[in-house]
Amino acid sequence: NELRRIGIQPDIIVARCSRKIDYETLRKIALFGTIPENAVFCSYNVESIYKVPLILDEQGMGSFICRRLGLSENSPNYDEWKRFLDALLNPxxxxxxxxxxxxxxxxxxxxxxxxxxxxxxxxxxxxxxxxxxxxxxxxxxxxxxxxxxxxxxxxxxxxxxxxxxxxxxxxxxxxxxxxxxxxxxxxxxxxxxxxxxxxxxxxxxxxxxxxxxxxxxxxxxxxxxxxxxxxxxxxxxxxxxxxxxxxxxxxxxxxxxxxxxxxxxxxxxxxxxxxxxxxxxxxxxxxxxxxxxxxxxxxxxxxxxxxxxxxxxxxxxxxxxxxxxxxxxxxxxxxxxxxxxxxxxxxxx
Incomplete structure (x- = not known):
């Protein structure tokens, strides 16, 4: 509401929380944010900040952004990122x-x-x-x-x-x-x-x-x-x-x-x-x-x-x-x- 009051309408809401949110909570966030349910994403606690891009992509955030901006969708290659993450988390x-x-x-x-x-x-x-x-x-x-x-x-x-x-x-x-x-x-x-x-x-x-x-x-x-x-x-x-x-x-x-x-x-x-x-x-x-x-x-x-x-x-x-x-x-x-x-x-x- 505060964002809309100053003239900003979000296209995406990323909910920062300690654990994954359930569907009902997601639905309410979308309702009060006046955005589609598929525009709400959850950034929950993980062992490394470098895991966040993967969990957001798994929820379809990359695809949503491409569609919203009219960009062609290509499947991202996370192999190198995953190798880095594996080395970081499993030394x-x-x-x-x-x-x-x-x-x-x-x-x-x-x-x-x-x-x-x-x-x-x-x-x-x-x-x-x-x-x-x-x-x-x-x-x-x-x-x-x-x-x-x-x-x-x-x-x-x-x-x-x-x-x-x-x-x-x-x-x-x-x-x-x-x-x-x-x-x-x-x-x-x-x-x-x-x-x-x-x-x-x-x-x-x-x-x-x-x-x-x-x-x-x-x-x-x-x-x-x-x-x-x-x-x-x-x-x-x-x-x-x-x-x-x-x-x-x-x-x-x-x-x-x-x-x-x-x-x-x-x-x-x-x-x-x-x-x-x-x-x-x-x-x-x-x-x-x-x-x-x-x-x-x-x-x-x-x-x-x-x-x-x-x-x-x-x-x-x-x-x-x-x-x-x-x-x-x-x-x-x-x-x-x-x-x-x-x-x-x-x-x-």
Whole structure:
């Protein structure tokens, strides 16, 4: 009634409920919605959101939409989708991943990353269990870092500002020093650079100018084009940008290409003045902007799996087509758990 009051007449009503609705309830919904009974569909609780398209199609929703829009009806091929769903719901393995973040109390803050990890898990026939840990936990008590040993991988996602940054840096250091597979995204990439600069390259006090404007070693700094911007709204480096991948690197093994396009959302970057110092310490920047002035991917060849990117690969992850860096991370976590000497990425996800 409220929709009709403001001039909207629905063509379809999808009833969201805990279980299948009976015919009498369906009939009443159609009656009060003034739509045909075959235009009412039920989206009831299932074990995975990825099962919803199948249950709606079983009720004839796809056919109804085609008829309503005057489109030709073709039988959809759900084989690939069903294979993905089967791998997701019937995994052969399981890995536990620690997500060390600033917003761990609100897990929906990381919903795209959560799903990217699950897409990757399905490709590896592996259930990915994510454990959300407040980064500040490790700032208050460094001894709690030992709890990270129980996990198969450590993931540091995006974020902003100083709160929790030192806790994330400590978690990254723990992953690096203990050979635990690590993936960092955006801010996680920047904090990995800071950790390496401090603890490997000897740049004590190294930091990002976002966190400490007076740092003696600004290994992460504001991008040149961002300086002087007074109003910050919608002024970040956004969208897809071209990245050149170095051959014979982990990044190349994962992406299988020397050129990729990935989506970004950041204002700070690796300070080019410190790039050579970091490289001499053993860090490899395996992905860069076409002009070589912007570091996009880092990896540590001496580590089982230590990988981070300035971009957000999760934005391009899809069911049955996982993002390469997330796939590589989950596969490395599984390989480490199974006792393999190094990650195996020979087969396509």
């Amino acid at each position: 052969h393995y399981e890995v536990d991943i620690a997500l060390v973040g600033k917003y761990a109390g609100l897990v929906d803050s990381y919903v795209s990353m959560n799903e990217a990890l699950r897409h990757a898990g399905a490709a590896c026939k592996t259930k990915v269990t994510i454990h959300y840990i407040e980064a500040e936990t490790f700032e208050e008590n460094s001894k709690k870092l030992e709890t990270l040993k129980q996990f198969d991988g450590i993931f540091v996602p995006y974020g902003f500002g100083p709160r929790g940054a030192e806790g994330k840096i400590k978690a990254i250091q723990f992953a690096r020093e203990n050979g635990i597979p690590f993936l960092g995204i955006c801010y996680g990439f920047q904090l990995a650079v800071i950790e390496f600069a401090r603890n490997v390259c000897g740049l004590e006090g190294a930091n990002s100018t976002e966190i400490d404007p007076e740092t003696p070693y600004p290994v992460i700094d504001l991008m040149p084009e961002q300086r002087g911007i007074e109003y910050k709204g919608a002024t970040m480096r956004l969208g897809a940008h071209k990245i050149i991948i170095k051959p014979e690197t982990l990044a190349y093994k994962l992406y299988k290409s020397e050129e990729i396009y990935e989506r970004h959302r950041h204002r700070f970057e690796v300070n080019l003045e410190y790039a050579e110092k970091l490289k001499k310490g053993g860090l490899v920047f395996s992905g860069m902007s076409p002009d070589g002035k912007r570091m996009e991917i880092l990896e540590l060849p001496s580590h089982f799996f230590f990988f981070a990117s300035q971009f957000h690969g999760e934005f391009k992850s899809r069911p049955g087509r996982p993002d390469p860096e997330y796939y590589g991370f989950v596969k490395a976590c599984l390989n480490k758990k199974l006792g393999k000497p190094k990650p195996e990425f020979n087969e396509d996800p």
